Amino acid sequence: MASHILRRLLATVPVVVIVAVLVFLLLRLTPGDPAAVIAGDHASAADIERIRASLGLDRPLLEQFFIWAGTLLQGDLGRSIISNMPISSLIAQRIEPTLSLAASTMLVSLLVSLPLGIAAAWGSRTWVDRFTMVLAILGFSLPVFLVAYTLIYFFSMKLGWFPVQGYRPLAQGVLPWLQGLALPTLSLSFTYIALLARTTRASMLDVLSEDYIRTAQAKGVRTRALLIRHAFSNAAVPVVTIAGIGITLLISGVVITETVFNIPGLGRLTVDAILSRDYPIIQALILLFSGVYVVINLLIDLLYLVLDPRIEY
């Protein structure tokens, strides 16, 4: 097991190197010039040139790459071209809202979707199943922003239960933190509930048709134990896979939710950096996200071992 983990971690090194080189080159080939963005609309070409030189963007591409790679190897993500802030600080400012939103969304999604999916599979072709399917179709069909605006209209504007926007750090108190997270979590969870409930239902239907389930039923195993201990533990592998992918997506790309609810997370940092061609931030974030993907995939693989002891690496 330990050697497997080590091998997997070592395998991330070439992945990260390839990602780093590709991202660096692709960004430089994309139209756009951070010096022009900094200088502003009214600056002259000469002003832009001077700023480009002061940022070192007029140097050969290879030289720029080695400067960046050198600082990266020293553990320094560099500074934002636009704000001149250390990128590590910018990420630190944004990581709490993103992690909070990702965690709350996953928690709500799992708490709702797993019982729903299991119940739908157990009561296949009954009203529970149909209700779950309708909910799943709605979850897939309704755009997140529509759900978000609807929730804002009812729960913020009409009832005044939750704020329209903004993130309150946990340090300001648990209640404000939960209040700020409630609506974004609900609107984002809708899609994940749909996805996970459908996956759980499909996976459970497969397992419930197995002979050993029938045998367990014949032996008088109680329904709850049958569903949870005997069926779900075997149906959980695909659910864990989908949940893992969901977590990585939540960390790297919930831009619409962050925008509608004005949550200063990593998604918005990424989009802002792309729009202003802030190369060092984009490079650092993509490296971070690729690292998150690798780690979460590794954790999922390890979880498979717990869920299904027959799996070997």
Add this chain to the structure above:
Amino acid sequence: MKPLIRTLSLALAASLALAAAPASAAEQPKTIKAVMHAALTNLDPIQTTADIALLHGMMVYDTLFSWDENLVAQPQMVESYTLSDDKLTYTFTLREGLKWHDGQPVKAEDCVASIQRWWVRDTLGQRIAALATDISVVDDRSFRLVLKAPFGYLLDALAKTGSNFPAMMPKRLAQTNPSEQIREAVGSGPFKFVREEWVPGSKTVYVKNKDYVPRNEPPSGTAGGKIAKADRVEWIVMPDQQTAQAALMNGEIDFIETPQADFIPMLRDTQGVKVETTATFGIQGILRMNHLQPPFDNAKARQGMLALVNQETYLRSIIGNPEFYQVCDSIFVCGSPLQTRSKVSYPDDKARVEAAKRLFKEAGYQGEPIVILNPTDSALSNAAALVTAQLMREAGLNVDVQSMDWASVVARRPNKGKPSEGGWNIFISNQSGMTASNPLTNLGLAATCEKAWFGWPCDEKIEALRNDFATAATLEERRKIAQALQDRADESVPYISFGQWVQPVAYRSDRLSGILKLPNSFAFWNIAVK
């Protein structure tokens, strides 16, 4: 076990109650929560010309002079000044008791260094730098500026509130290369920047500068006493206008600098919310052609475009509500002291199209594609680019609208090459009415060939008139020159204005009072918070 659970439950309940309990009114700082038009990502109003950096600059920095509501430069940091009889030597004396936000006293050497940094970047500053033979410290509170020729616009230049504005900063910061961003935002203005709370792209926080010594005069324009009545100002970035509008209606924020036109009727109907125009000069739309490449290297083709541009069509499409726009044929904007009249006019759109067809034919236009750069992430420029394309198609022109984001437009427009090789023919921009109102600052008017703003118009007559303007002593003289410039611009067409509009602000009138009307920007001083 049970007592432990009970204790933990009580502790949790107590902490939740504590978190939810509002602090008493006396403890809470009077805070203005404002949604601005853009995120502050650059702290240096000298390095960048971005409007948001200018507004940040007005919070943190002070200027030697300021414009009053009649656009007359009034002393601000300066207590008094003298001008020699030959109008070449200015001696400025600073007010007593001025302090930087780091507690150090403001000295003449700081102001000298600040001016020297500013005049590298700014168009007006560059004119002063070219005329200056000496700028030196007399004593801690006084410095001298010696020119080789009179420059009637010097005080106005030092009072400028458009980008780049002459922000005064400590010498140690002012010595930063003007092309590099300063590392700290330390000024002597009415608000202090709180670096620890700055989240670029999300939030910027200012607190009242308790050491600020305001002038005794009442506020007028950006001149007079700048009294910070709010303890704290938070600029919150909200990329989604719908959210910002809902937050204002819900009372979560106090102010939106640029509410979207569609939401204005709803905001007006909300109790406790007021929509008001504060920047009186507004904004002028710019249609810029590339003077180096055909067909716009020929003045006839540029005149053809001028004929096509019906401002009403643009403004109806971009702004919508006639309350906020006006058709204005003056390149120095309507309502300014230098407002001019254009001699170019057409009875209707049919006449415009006929004139454009004739003029393009005279220019030798052969149907080659005309490339319009269209920044789709800027609602205003996108709409203007699409209107332009449609008007040109109606005149039988071959239009190639190339859609991209704004960052790609600003990267592409320095390209002087052919449109087929990465160059361009037309792009859309805008400038504040204040910037447009003066021939020396009007962005599109400068016709200094390769040194001019992108599009590179080259016109000796325009430049001669602008130089005359710089030395004109009276308003009457300036007006005459401005009209001559308008007449010349009608022939040479360095750029085309597609209209003038104002941007109203929306705010909680049940919370805020005392919002000032300024020519081209917005100020947070003088605003009282209930």
